[in-house]
Amino acid sequence: MTTEEKKKRAINRLKSMYPLRALVDGMYEKAVEASKHGEPVAWCMVNWWAGDTVLHAMGVHTVHPEDYGAVCAAFGAAQNYLDIAGSEGFPSHMCGYARNCLGYAAKLQQMDEIPPDAPMGGMPKPTLLLGSGYFCDTRYKWFQALGRYLDAPVWVLEMPHPGVHESRIEGAVQRDISFIVNELKEFIAFLEKLLGKKMDWDRLEELVDATIEMNRAWHEVNELRKARPCPMHSRDFWSSMPASLYMAADPRETAKLYWQMRDEVKSLIDAGVGAIEEEKYRLAFAELPPWHSLKFFDKLAERGWNFVVESWAYHPPRPLDLSGISDPLERLARLTYQFFAGYFEDAYDSGDAWGYFAHPYLELARDYRCDGMVLHPLLSCRTATNHLLVIQDQLLERLKIPSLVIEGDIVDLKMFDPADALSKAETFEETMDHYKQVRKAEGMEW
Amino acid sequence: MVGKTEQTVTGLARARAIYQDRTRRINELKAGGRKVFGYLDAYPVLEMLTALDIIPYAILGDLDEPITRADTCLPTVVCPFLRSIMDLGLKGRYDFLDGIAMAHSCEVAEKVAHIWRIYLKPGYAHFIDTPHTTHASAIRQHRELLQEFKNTLESFAGKQITPERLKQAIALHNRQRDLVRQLYDLRKPDPPLISGAEMLQVEIAVMSLPVEEGNELLTEVINNVRERRDVPPLKPVRLLLWGSMIDDTALLDVIESAGANVVIDDTFVGTRAFFSKVELTDDPLDDLARRYLVGIQNPRTFRENPISDGRKDYMADLESRFGYLKEYIQEWNVNGVILQALRYCDIHAYEVPSLRDYLNRIGLPSTYLEHDYSKAAMEQLRTRVQAFIEVIG
Numbered sequence: 110m111t112t113e114e115k116k117k118r119a120i121n122r123l124k125s126m127y128p129l130r131a132l133v134d135g136m137y138e139k140a141v142e143a144s145k146h147g148e149p150v151a152w153c154m155v156n157w158w159a160g161d162t163v164l165h166a167m168g169v170h171t172v173h174p175e176d177y178g179a180v181c182a183a184f185g186a187a188q189n190y191l192d193i194a195g196s197e198g199f200p201s202h203m204c205g206y207a208r209n210c211l212g213y214a215a216k217l218q219q220m221d222e223i224p225p226d227a228p229m230g231g232m233p234k235p236t237l238l239l240g241s242g243y244f245c246d247t248r249y250k251w252f253q254a255l256g257r258y259l260d261a262p263v264w265v266l267e268m269p270h271p272g273v274h275e276s277r278i279e280g281a282v283q284r285d286i287s288f289i290v291n292e293l294k295e296f297i298a299f300l301e302k303l304l305g306k307k308m309d310w311d312r313l314e315e316l317v318d319a320t321i322e323m324n325r326a327w328h329e330v331n332e333l334r335k336a337r338p339c340p341m342h343s344r345d346f347w348s349s350m351p352a353s354l355y356m357a358a359d360p361r362e363t364a365k366l367y368w369q370m371r372d373e374v375k376s377l378i379d380a381g382v383g384a385i386e387e388e389k390y391r392l393a394f395a396e397l398p399p400w401h402s403l404k405f406f407d408k409l410a411e412r413g414w415n416f417v418v419e420s421w422a423y424h425p426p427r428p429l430d431l432s433g434i435s436d437p438l439e440r441l442a443r444l445t446y447q448f449f450a451g452y453f454e455d456a457y458d459s460g461d462a463w464g465y466f467a468h469p470y471l472e473l474a475r476d477y478r479c480d481g482m483v484l485h486p487l488l489s490c491r492t493a494t495n496h497l498l499v500i501q502d503q504l505l506e507r508l509k510i511p512s513l514v515i516e517g518d519i520v521d522l523k524m525f526d527p528a529d530a531l532s533k534a535e536t537f538e539e540t541m542d543h544y545k546q547v548r549k550a551e552g553m554e555w
Numbered sequence: 556m557v558g559k560t561e562q563t564v565t566g567l568a569r570a571r572a573i574y575q576d577r578t579r580r581i582n583e584l585k586a587g588g589r590k591v592f593g594y595l596d597a598y599p600v601l602e603m604l605t606a607l608d609i610i611p612y613a614i615l616g617d618l619d620e621p622i623t624r625a626d627t628c629l630p631t632v633v634c635p636f637l638r639s640i641m642d643l644g645l646k647g648r649y650d651f652l653d654g655i656a657m658a659h660s661c662e663v664a665e666k667v668a669h670i671w672r673i674y675l676k677p678g679y680a681h682f683i684d685t686p687h688t689t690h691a692s693a694i695r696q697h698r699e700l701l702q703e704f705k706n707t708l709e710s711f712a713g714k715q716i717t718p719e720r721l722k723q724a725i726a727l728h729n730r731q732r733d734l735v736r737q738l739y740d741l742r743k744p745d746p747p748l749i750s751g752a753e754m755l756q757v758e759i760a761v762m763s764l765p766v767e768e769g770n771e772l773l774t775e776v777i778n779n780v781r782e783r784r785d786v787p788p789l790k791p792v793r794l795l796l797w798g799s800m801i802d803d804t805a806l807l808d809v810i811e812s813a814g815a816n817v818v819i820d821d822t823f824v825g826t827r828a829f830f831s832k833v834e835l836t837d838d839p840l841d842d843l844a845r846r847y848l849v850g851i852q853n854p855r856t857f858r859e860n861p862i863s864d865g866r867k868d869y870m871a872d873l874e875s876r877f878g879y880l881k882e883y884i885q886e887w888n889v890n891g892v893i894l895q896a897l898r899y900c901d902i903h904a905y906e907v908p909s910l911r912d913y914l915n916r917i918g919l920p921s922t923y924l925e926h927d928y929s930k931a932a933m934e935q936l937r938t939r940v941q942a943f944i945e946v947i948g
């Protein structure tokens with residue numbers, strides 16, 4: 110790229126983002142290599158560190174078929190797998206990533222090897238499947254359904270989902286933490302039996318602490334984005350988040366990279382440099398972005414739209430001091446629980462009944478001083494969609510922040526129409542301007 | 556106390572009247588000072604409500620009511636049954652409820668529990684975070700969650716649920732389960748003595764009444780059905796209906812008018828709600844925890860996959876997941892299965908290919924239907940239903 114072209118970039122990308130992204134890209138090849146050497150590989154659903162950390166401590170390599178769905182969609186490989194899943198009788202309204210994976214697994218079984226056209230080297234045959242009860246029914250039903258093609262056993266890791274009010278009942282939090290700890294113990298016993306080896310508790314201890322550290326570093330990066338102008342755009346967030354979310358590498362290595370990112374962001378703030386040239390509007394983006402059309406954000410950047418914060422569900426948990434807890438499983442359980450319930454106390458105090466998915470967006474929009482939110486309902490991912498109307502409604506009613514809805518999908522990439530979305534930008538700017546005045550009149554700080 | 560308006564008709568006719576107007580009797584009971592709580596799906600523990608003299612009332616949707624208001628809080632890509640109940644709630648149809656009990660019966664139902672609270676502000680609301688698995692730790696957790704539910708109900712009601720009272724309530728609900736079973740037994744002859752559509756009406760009526768009154772109604776219906784002369788006609792096909800929420804007779808009418816008798820089901824308003832009983836020991840809370848988590852057959856609960864030599868045995872897995880259906884099929888002499896799921900119902904959609912593998916294995920023909928919870932959608936299924944019945948008839 111010439112210097113001239115670099116200058117024209119509407120969004121300043123962070124240098125520290127690239128090594129984080131490389132970790133994720135290397136995840137698949139590493140697993141394929143490991144599998145060739147007879148090492149165990151698990152296909153995992155997102156489990157917010159609880160399961161991945163245990164697996165890594167047991168020497169199991171992990172890949173995430175949810176992420177692989179995005180990879181296949183981006184490489185144009187998904188349609189073939191979706192067609193196979195359709196012909197196998199899986200209804201088309203199911204999660205697009207799941208259908209992609211079911212088609213992939215059917216092909217893997219049929220060919221008895223990784224399909225040669227599989228992007229990023231493919232996912233090797235798993236030793237086990239780690240489903241999770243986290244947020245989405247697909248995350249365990251999908252893996253159960255894979256039994257048609259794979260003889261890998263499935264373990265489903267439980268995760269409590271209390272309501273805000275229920276979480277305030279005396280003893281409820283401790284009970285839920287104990288539940289996660291007991292679940293992890295049952296999972297470890299299952300793994301020990303399956304793999305014929307014992308847990309390396311020292312290694313687990315180290316990895317748990319590194320996972321906590323990794324999330325702390327990642328949290329600090331995101332805290333700095335409250336600065337005006339915001340030095341880190343959502344595009345960098347999305348490139349960097351999978352390293353944490355999918356535990357793409359040893360968390361000790363990942364933590365170092367996030368600290369480097371924190372330093373870079375800090376130096377940009379000190380120099381007064383924003384992620385875009387002139388930050389006229391600060392926006393939040395709800396749910397997964399249109400991966401294939403990320404240039405769309407460049408066009409918005411040219412109009413002065415800076416995306417300063419994203420879905421709560423991809424952010425690290427709010428930090429909490431776990432140093433006084435001696436049991437590594439309890440530290441891990443508390444970290445995962447904090448991710449889920451970290452906003453519950455605030456939600457309760459504000460009278461909100463939905464402490465995850467709904468309330469955190471209100472806080473993020475307020476804390477990052479957003480002028481608007483872009484909501485991206487995803488046709489074949491209901492989990493990322495079913496809360497958006499409530500958020501739209503509550504944001505406007507309580508914070509006078511308007512939202513722009515742009516429909517898309519996780520595998521049918523044509524669903525997202527950047528030209529149509531851009532055509533709405535001007536009107537939405539007027540709406541944002543209007544509500545800026547309304548907020549001012551109501552005495553809000555931004 | 557039986558209301559005057561209801562005394563004129565009995566048995567099946569009374570069940571039909573309640574099915575057609577679910578609010579009349581409940582309003583009479585409310586006027587008499589009774590408290591009524593709405594519950595969603597099979598997981599809120601009804602015995603606890605009964606033990607406090609609170610009437611459990613199933614929250615159901617309405618196929619005849621176009622969804623308009625729910626568009627403000629639930630997108631069109633979620634389960635249309637849940638959109639329907641939210642819509643009815645926003646239109647005031649459930650304003651008479653004194654409280655609600657919801658559970659983590661599926662992902663969207665869990666979210667609806669929160670959304671209901673945000674928009675409808677019920678006087679009492681409790682969410683039971685029913686675990687997803689039958690792990691030992693999940694059963695223990697469930698017991699604790701039921702203890703918590705019990706505590707909140709007691710503070711709402713201002714009185715305790717004594718162990719005796721809880722056992723009585725369990726006995727009443729178990730009696731109801733026995734009575735429903737007896738009625739299902741009357742579907743074993745050929746032709747069955749009660750049609751699938753009538754059965755659904757009775758079950759919905761029972762879910763709209765206090766348990767004692769539901770039991771009286773069931774006794775009447777059983778006697779009525781045993782003696783009836785106008786039994787459903789003999790048809791060559793006896794079907795099992797499996798899948799998502801069916802709370803209207805529309806689909807059953809389509810199937811039964813196309814030349815088949817639906818003789819057994821595997822749906823919420825049916826065997827899932829009534830077949831599993833509470834096995835009483837000296838720890839009723841544990842008994843309830845087990846019944847509601849392990850006892851209820853429903854694909855939302857993940858059951859362990861049998862493993863040999865570190866590998867999962869798919870056929871053994873199918874047997875452990877669907878083996879109970881073989882009993883239904885044999886006992887009710889079923890010769891075909893209709894699988895149906897509401898569009899966007901993941902819990903059921905994922906199950907379809909594996910369940911069909913299982914049915915193929917035991918040599919039973921099946922078909923899969925998908926619909927969007929409207930009368931028009933049910934009607935559009937007629938040709939496919941007819942074709943399926945012709946193939947096996």
Ligand code: SF4
Binds near residue numbers: 206207246247490
């Ligand atoms: S539905 Fe969405 S959240 Fe659930 S597994 Fe699929 S992509 Fe992930």
Ligand code: SF4
Binds near residue numbers: 660662663664
């Ligand atoms: S029909 Fe399916 S999605 Fe709807 S409430 Fe029932 S299980 Fe949930």
